[in-house]
C-alpha cells in the first residue's frame with residue numbers, strides 16, 4: 070500500500086470518524102482535507118445531531134449532504150472540532166488559513182473540547198513558517214499591518230483576489246521562521262487592524278491524525294489533558 074497525497078488526506082479524515090460520539094454537534098473545518106471529513110461525516114449523519122461550520126463553503130457542503138448546520142451562537146460549546154492544517158509541528162501547533170478561513174476556524178476551535186487535526190504527511194514540519202503565514206486584516210489597515218510585518222522580519226504579500234467570509238482581506242507573510250509560535254501569534258494579534266493570524270499555538274490540536282503513504286499515524290499532544 071502506498072497512498073497518494075489525496076488518499077492520505079482521505080484516510081486521516083475517515084480515521085477522525087472514530088472520535089465522533091452519538092448525538093454530538095461536530096465542529097467542522099475548511100479545505101480539501103476537511104471536505105473529505107465532511108464526506109465521511111455524511112456516512113454517520115443519522116447518529117449525530119449536526120455540525121457547526123467554520124466557513125460558508127463547508128456549510129454548503131454539509132447541507133448538500135443533508136447534515137444539519139447550526140450557528141455557533143445556538144450551540145455554544147462543542148465536544149470536538151476537526152480540521153486540516155497548512156503546517157503542523159511536533160507540539161501540534163499549526164499554521165492555518167491557506168483557504169482564508171482562519172478566523173472562523175480559530176473561533177470554532179476555541180469552543181471545542183477536543184481539536185483533531187487531519188493532514189497528509191507533507192504538513193508535518195520541524196519549524197513553522199515555510200508556508201506563508203496568513204493574516205486576516207480589516208481592509209483599511211492593510212498597509213499598516215504590512216509595515217508591521219516587515220518590522221517582525223517578514224515579507225508581506227496581499228492576497229489580492231481574496232475577500233474572507235467576514236468581508237476582510239488576507240496578507241500572506243513570507244520568510245518567517247516561527248521558533249516561538251505562542252509569542253508571535255500574540256504579537257501579531259496586538260497590531261491594530263489584525264483580526265487574527267494563522268498561527269494556532271495558543272490553542273493547538275489535541276490529536277493529529279497524519280495520513281502517510283503507509284496509512285494513518287496518531288500523534289497525541291503531550292501537553293494536552295484531552
Ligand SMILES: O=C[C@H](O)[C@H](O)[C@H](O)COP(=O)(O)O
Pocket residue numbers: 098099100101102103152153154155164165166167168169170171174
Ligand atoms: O483556511 C483554510 C484552512 O486553514 C485549511 O485547514 C488549511 O488551509 C488546510 O487546507 P487543506 O486541507 O486543503 O490542505
